[in-house]
Amino acid sequence: MVSDPAIGIHDLSFSTTEFVLPHATLADHNGTEIGKYHVGLGQQSMSVPAADEDIVTMGATAAEPIITRHGSDRVRTVVFATESSIDQAKSAGVYVHSLLGLPSATRVVELKQACYGATAALQFAVGLVRRDPVQQVLVIASDISKYDLDSPGEATQGAAAVAMLVGSNPALVRIEEPSGLFTADVMDFWRPNYRDAALVDGQESVDAYLRAVLGTWKDYAEQDGRPLDEFTAFCYHQPYAKMAYKAHRHLLHHCERHSGEAAVARAVGRTTAYNTAIGNSYTASVYLALAALLDEADDLTGRPIGFMSYGSGSVAEFFGGTLAPGYREHLRTTAHRGAVDRRRPVDYATYRELHERSFPADGGDHPTPSQTTGSFRLAGLRGHQRVYERRAADSARSSAEAGFRRLRPDGHRPATAHS
């Protein structure tokens, strides 16, 4: 099933936000029994973006270590997948291209189909590499999941970016053919252009997801894909971690396999470590599941992994991949765990203030408070243009403020986050 040369994921790196809201804090605020979040949804906490963070800063942070390790000589395409886009015309990838100093001889484009976008990007990347196996494609999946405050969706927010270098003879995952495909026009989750937060029909979204699982699986089987039992683990899109369990139980039941708790946990249990702490990262989420599997599991060399990518609206794809010999030498486990652990908890009032923040649309100078400590920050909005900065590693906060001196301070205090 792996054609010659093998093509797939050569490197993978993720980033998340500066802040985190534990579900216990949310439950304290809204009086929800914590078991609903911890057990019912399988969520412990969710990443919360700082005022000077967005999909570009997360995307650049995720991709930077990949460019540092491999250089950019072979990268001729950057595909940025997101459903929380910052501009209707310009690709967020162009900002990342600039922040990372990539060569001008690069094509850069943004892709959208809800949480499925990154999988489309990955498959398009495989096609480009098949055309010219010397080239590599940088795929960046970056999203901020946002629902209305005090809505049922609020507990399933989060944010993260995953960057993947796609090329021939990949060091991590060899992507297989065929794919199982499924599209159905449903209104389970959507975000009109005039809204910041998504709209969702919760129960319909779960049902639509489950229909898509069977739809992709049936097509995958018809395309002569692997039998179910050959897969060692399954990476599902995880709007919340429990959804992976629900989806796999549904698939096992459909395939007339034993669908008890242990069988389901064996297949998906090692894929949830990052999503349970980060929350929904929309199109990045299925590849956070892969990151968790690679970082958590014992050696899986040569073992087939199933991927089920679901994007509301809806488009889904099931495909397989095998882990390349020696893949464990290329993992970024320490950095990944560090990205999750370094987040600073915010109290409920700070989270709410960050959630409700938006830029005025008057074309003025609107600097953001310097809240982040990473390499990249959104310095503000000036004349309707987003201004990004790259910080020197050793002078994080002070250099960011200096670089933004032409903008008026907005009088906003940094988030009252505990350090």
Ligand code: CAA
């Ligand atoms: N202890 C343990 N479990 C508890 C509990 C307690 N005290 N209280 C409730 N639960 C369980 C419930 O039994 C339920 O379990 P099941 O799913 O197994 O039935 C679970 O916790 C959730 O409870 P509810 O269904 O009552 O929760 P809700 O009405 O608040 O809605 C939700 C949950 C629909 C996921 C809602 O959070 C939501 O709308 N989220 C956004 C949409 C979403 O994530 N959809 C997922 C599929 S769509 C998709 O995947 C694309 C995407 O990224 C958006």
